[in-house]
Amino acid sequence: MILNMGPQHPSTHGVLRLKLTIDADTITRVVPYMGYIHRGLEKLAENRRYEQFTPHPDRLDYISAMSWNGLYCQTIEKALDLHLPERVEYIRVICFELQRIANHLMFFAAYTLDLGQTTMFIYPFQEREWILDLFEQISGQRLTYNYFRIGGVSRDVPRDWPEKVSRFLDHMEKRMKVYHNMVEENEIFLARTKGIGVMKREEALRLGMLGPPLRASGACRDVRRDEPYSIYERLDFDIPILEEGDSFARYEIRMLEIYESIKIVRQALTQLPDEKIPDGHDLIKQPVKVPECEVYCRNELPKGEGAFYLISTGERPEGRLATEGGRRPYRLKIKSPAFVNLWFLDPLTRGHHIADIIPINSSLDLIFGEVDR
Amino acid sequence: MMEEFQKTLQEKFKIAESIVVRNELRVKLVREELLPLCKFLSENSFDHLSCITGIDFIEYIQVVYHLFSYEKKFWVVLKVDLQKDNPHVPTVCPVWPVADWLERETYDLMGIVFDGHPDLRRILLPESWKGYPLRKDYVDENEIQWGEVL
Numbered sequence: 001m002i003l004n005m006g007p008q009h010p011s012t013h014g015v016l017r018l019k020l021t022i023d024a025d026t027i028t029r030v031v032p033y034m035g036y037i038h039r040g041l042e043k044l045a046e047n048r049r050y051e052q053f054t055p056h057p058d059r060l061d062y063i064s065a066m067s068w069n070g071l072y073c074q075t076i077e078k079a080l081d082l083h084l085p086e087r088v089e090y091i092r093v094i095c096f097e098l099q100r101i102a103n104h105l106m107f108f109a110a111y112t113l114d115l116g117q118t119t120m121f122i123y124p125f126q127e128r129e130w131i132l133d134l135f136e137q138i139s140g141q142r143l144t145y146n147y148f149r150i151g152g153v154s155r156d157v158p159r160d161w162p163e164k165v166s167r168f169l170d171h172m173e174k175r176m177k178v179y180h181n182m183v184e185e186n187e188i189f190l191a192r193t194k195g196i197g198v199m200k201r202e203e204a205l206r207l208g209m210l211g212p213p214l215r216a217s218g219a220c221r222d223v224r225r226d227e228p229y230s231i232y233e234r235l236d237f238d239i240p241i242l243e244e245g246d247s248f249a250r251y252e253i254r255m256l257e258i259y260e261s262i263k264i265v266r267q268a269l270t271q272l273p274d275e276k277i278p279d280g281h282d283l284i285k286q287p288v289k290v291p292e293c294e295v296y297c298r299n300e301l302p303k304g305e306g307a308f309y310l311i312s313t314g315e316r317p318e319g320r321l322a323t324e325g326g327r328r329p330y331r332l333k334i335k336s337p338a339f340v341n342l343w344f345l346d347p348l349t350r351g352h353h354i355a356d357i358i359p360i361n362s363s364l365d366l367i368f369g370e371v372d373r
Numbered sequence: 374m375m376e377e378f379q380k381t382l383q384e385k386f387k388i389a390e391s392i393v394v395r396n397e398l399r400v401k402l403v404r405e406e407l408l409p410l411c412k413f414l415s416e417n418s419f420d421h422l423s424c425i426t427g428i429d430f431i432e433y434i435q436v437v438y439h440l441f442s443y444e445k446k447f448w449v450v451l452k453v454d455l456q457k458d459n460p461h462v463p464t465v466c467p468v469w470p471v472a473d474w475l476e477r478e479t480y481d482l483m484g485i486v487f488d489g490h491p492d493l494r495r496i497l498l499p500e501s502w503k504g505y506p507l508r509k510d511y512v513d514e515n516e517i518q519w520g521e522v523l
Contacts (some may be wrong), residue, residue, distance in 0.1 A: 035497035042482070043506055130502025208422060221421075226443055227396075296397070296439055296448070298423065309426055309439070320431045320509070331507075333426040343474050372497060 005357070008037055008082075013110060014368030018145040018345075018357070030346045032104045038372040042372075045332035049324070050076055050288040051150060055330075056247040058144035060336065061370040063106050065144045066099040066135070067301045073148045074229065075297040075308040079290045086273045088152050089231045094165065094268045095135070095147065096230075096299075097135050097261040101172065103302035103365075104254040106262075111251060111362040112183065120182055127175060130168050130330050137161060150288055152282035169262050176258065183251070193247040197348040197360035200245050209344060210337045211304020213364055217245035223300035235267050250363035289315060289326040303365055304337025338368040376449050386410050397448040404453050404462055411438075411451075411468045418444040422465070425475040427483030429509045434460045436485055461486040482507040 006017040015036035021029040040296050041060065045053050057072040058065035070092055077084065104122040112120035132142045138157050139147035147154055183189050199209070201218035214221055222239045224232045240256035242249040292314025298307035311331040313321040341364045348360050375393050382388060382400065385399040386409065390401040424439040438451040453462055454486060464487040465472045477496040484505030487493060495502060504511055 001512065035499070039496045040506060205420060206470065208469060221443060226446070227441075296424070296450070305423070307424060307439075309424060309437070311428055331426075331428045335424045339474065339478075340471060345469070 003354075007033075013362070013366055014371075015256075016342075016361075016366070016371075018369060020354065020357075022354065027161070027349050027352055027354060027357070030349050030357070032342055032345055034342070034368065035372050037368055041373045042332055042334055045329055046323075047328070049327045050290065050329065051284055051328075054149065055144065055146040057334075058146055059369055060334065060373065061301070061303065061367050062065055062143055063367055064099045064103040064302045066095045066147065067299065068306065069146060069148045070284050071297065071299045071301065071306060072095060072308060073150050074299065075162065075295055075310050076150045076288060076290065078297050079293050079295040079310055079312060080288070082151055084152065085275060085277045086231075087275050087277050090149065090268050090272045091153055091157060092149065093232065093235070094265050094272075095138075097264045097268070098131050098134065098165070100261045100302045102128050104258050105309065107254055107362075107365045108179065111359075112189070114358050114362045115189055117183075117189065123179070123182070127168075127172055130171070134161070134165060134168060137164075149280045149283045151283050152278045152280065156277055156279075162272060165265065166269055169265060172258070173262055176255070180255065190248070192356075193251060193359050196247045196352065197363065198244070198246045199344070199348060201243075204245065205227075207344070207347065210340050211301070211365075212253045212257065213250050213341060213344070214304070215240065216242045216249040218243045218319070223298055223305055227298070229297075229299060231268075234271070235264050237264050237267075247359045247363040250365075250369070254365075287327060288351075290329075291326065298335070301337060303367065303370070304341060305335075306370075307335040309335065310331035310370050312363050334373055336369075338364075338366045338370045338373065342366050342371055353372075374445060378445070378449075382410070382413075385413065396446070399450045399452065401452045401454070403424040404455070407451065408463050408465070408468075409451055411465050414440060414449060415468045418442045419449055420469070422469040422471050422475070424481050425472060426477045427460075427485045428481065429507065431457075432508060433457055434483065434485060434508075436460075436462055436479065438465070455485065459486075460484065461488055463488050463489050466490060481505075484508065491516065494495075 001022050003020045003022055005020055007015040019031040020027055041056055049202055057068035062069045078294040105128045109121050109124040136142050139145040199217050204214050204217035205219050206220045218241055220239055220241050225239055238298055240253055242253050290312040293312050295310045298305055310329050312326060313330040315326040316322050345361060349357050375398050379391055379398055386406050388400055388402050392399050419440045419442045419468060421441040423441055426437045428435045434455045434457055436453050440449045476490055479485050480493055481495040481497055482505060503514055
């Protein structure tokens with residue numbers, strides 16, 4: 001029998017339609033249909049100047065806007081071969097990791113809500129709110145920050161901000177214990193996630209899984225470690241690995257990553273150099289002109305490996321390949337991790353019950369702004 | 374290490390052009406060589422297919438594959454130039470299963486046909502969509518009939 005699920009379904013985390021082929025209550029095949037919020041960002045990028053496109057990557061993954069915003073700026077900086085002031089790099093890493101914590105808290109909230117724990121849905125929002133407040137102080141925004149600029153940040157952080165971040169980290173560390181207890185002693189949560197949607201290491205690597213789900217299957221792959229960018233090389237942190245590869249491991253891996261992120265932010269705060277950094281207003285006044293080149297730049301985003309592939313045709317004044325004298329990208333490809341991980345819904349759910357789609361889907365941590373682009 | 378690998382590739386396959394930029398080995402090749410080369414790469418630790426892209430260069434269309442080896446720690450970027458009027462290239466799905474949706478997306482937005490793909494349908498746009506939006510000469514002629522979309 002064929003059964004339709006979505007696109008307006010509360011636990012598909014956005015607009016995802018699934019065509020389920022079922023035999024009684026057992027799933028034999030899942031075909032996802034997406035594109036409901038496809039906005040053509042790649043085409044849009046071709047028609048915007050580099051500095052004009054900086055707010056758009058925020059809209060890809062609106063739960064972790066800082067990370068995409070930073071990745072876009074890094075891509076252009078790599079094309080320009082620009083070296084940033086130390087302080088900017090540190091501020092960026094602090095933001096990336098705080099964003100990772102916020103993203104994982106949101107994942108945690110949505111995951112537990114999907115499994116019927118409405119109380120647990122509200123708890124992580126307290127800490128996420130705190131992070132949003134911290135971001136609001138530096139960027140003025142609460143969801144799509146647009147804080148980074150090509151060559152820097154829009155403005156330096158307030159003087160008392162590092163102190164506030166460090167106070168938050170102390171609180172966060174204490175709270176983690178509460179979360180662990182609330183979920184890991186919950187029979188329903190355990191029964192619905194343990195042994196559900198198992199993918200082992202070899203299979204996950206062969207099929208090309210990305211990000212935390214891959215590390216929950218036992219493969220140690222993290223761009224921060226394998227191809228370090230920014231200042232990650234100087235920081236001391238571990239990549240958590242779990243062997244089980246089930247929906248519970250995919251929850252646990254994110255909890256472990258929060259601890260590592262706390263560790264990274266603490267180090268970055270103590271090493272944060274005190275220097276004058278260029279103001280965002282000055283940065284935006286200088287036109288960005290990218291020479292003829294191609295750049296592939298990837299980061300470890302909270303949801304996995306994301307990348308931009310930029311093709312610039314350089315400063316040719318006219319002709320069909322001209323791009324306003326190198327002020328617009330000729331082609332900007334967005335590689336999103338959620339798009340790749342959504343593909344795994346079919347192999348992971350096969351042979352399970354219909355009700356198991358919900359924990360499996362949530363455990364992959366999908367976001368449809370990023371899948372549909 | 375990259376230079377050594379570059380030499381090995383040049384000896385084994387017909388490669389039009391290959392250069393090393395940063396930690397990327399960029400290889401330009403003809404369509405017929407693509408699949409044997411991909412098999413060779415996947416046997417030599419290039420198990421991470423990061424991205425498949427199509428680029429419209431007006432006179433021709435280029436398809437680009439980004440491969441990373443976590444063992445060797447460098448990229449191999451494969452580029453194949455295709456005819457504008459009928460761009461088609463063999464699928465790499467048997468080598469890297471992750472190519473499934475990446476190829477569907479490239480087909481959907483750029484109109485590159487991947488021969489032998491198990492399920493080559495549009496993925497982000499509705500089935501009834503006309504034209505390939507990421508091509509430079511694309512003109513939008515789609516008036517969405519919501520009945521058709523569903």
